Amino acid sequence: MGGAVGLAAAAQFISAQGLAAIDAHVHTLRAHAVAGLAAITGVRVLAPHAREAALVSFVAKDAHPHDIGTLLDERGIAVRTGHHCAQPLLDQLVQGPTTRASFAIYNTHEEVDRLIEAVAYAVKALR
Amino acid sequence: MELELDGEQIKDIAFSGQACAICMASSSMMTEAIKGKDLQLAKNLQAHFRAVLTGETDPDDVDIGKLVALSAVRRYPSRIKCALLGWHALMHAITGQDGAATTETTQAGA
Numbered sequence: 633m634g635g636a637v638g639l640a641a642a643a644q645f646i647s648a649q650g651l652a653a654i655d656a657h658v659h660t661l662r663a664h665a666v667a668g669l670a671a672i673t674g675v676r677v678l679a680p681h682a683r684e685a686a687l688v689s690f691v692a693k694d695a696h697p698h699d700i701g702t703l704l705d706e707r708g709i710a711v712r713t714g715h716h717c718a719q720p721l722l723d724q725l726v727q728g729p730t731t732r733a734s735f736a737i738y739n740t741h742e743e744v745d746r747l748i749e750a751v752a753y754a755v756k757a758l759r
Numbered sequence: 760m761e762l763e764l765d766g767e768q769i770k771d772i773a774f775s776g777q778a779c780a781i782c783m784a785s786s787s788m789m790t791e792a793i794k795g796k797d798l799q800l801a802k803n804l805q806a807h808f809r810a811v812l813t814g815e816t817d818p819d820d821v822d823i824g825k826l827v828a829l830s831a832v833r834r835y836p837s838r839i840k841c842a843l844l845g846w847h848a849l850m851h852a853i854t855g856q857d858g859a860a861t862t863e864t865t866q867a868g869a
Binding site: 696697698699701702728758 | 777778779780781782835837838841
């Protein structure tokens with residue numbers, strides 16, 4: 633029962649915001665993240681030109697996503713790490729696990745700055 | 760994971776591969792802990808270490824030697840498998856099974 637009520641509220645929220653506005657927001661966050669992460673030495677952003685995405689995946693030389701994830705977790709940042717339930721595909725395309733940050737309507741540019749800073753720290757610490 | 764057995768004794772052990780820092784450290788510590796020891800000790804150590812990491816046993820209640828340095832991993836549930844992967848491969852090697860070990864269960868779903 634609660635799930636149905638929640639879903640209805642979510643649908644109403646999205647209608648009120650407007651899909652275009654939500655897309656614009658998360659795409660801008662993504663662009664901000666891509667630019668910041670790509671500038672970190674040793675970090676390779678995957679599919680940087682996927683402008684319609686609301687997430688960014690990256691790999692870092694000598695820094696395993698599991699370890700990056702734990703260091704980001706300690707800074708209050710939740711990312712997904714590993715093969716994202718798609719190991720055969722990732723092994724073909726990337727040859728390994730990745731770190732992935734996704735953006736939603738409630739995320740802010742300040743949070744993206746924190747993400748970039750934390751990844752820069754993690755990559756340096758793990759080198 | 761490669762093992763050289765002399766009867767019940769682990770004459771030599773080595774692992775190769777790339778993984779996260781916890782997995783590499785745990786696997787390395789594992790090889791140090793059991794090289795030259797017998798299979799039963801290795802099995803006991805695996806059982807105790809696993810119990811500590813899954814929270815079944817308190818690290819104060821069991822002797823796992825230097826492996827106690829990794830006991831804090833139990834506070835990071837998503838990293839427990841990292842610390843246990845090498846041991847899982849070791850158990851697979853000890854029971855003499857061919858090919859790759861799997862951590863998948865037989866149940867459907869995630």
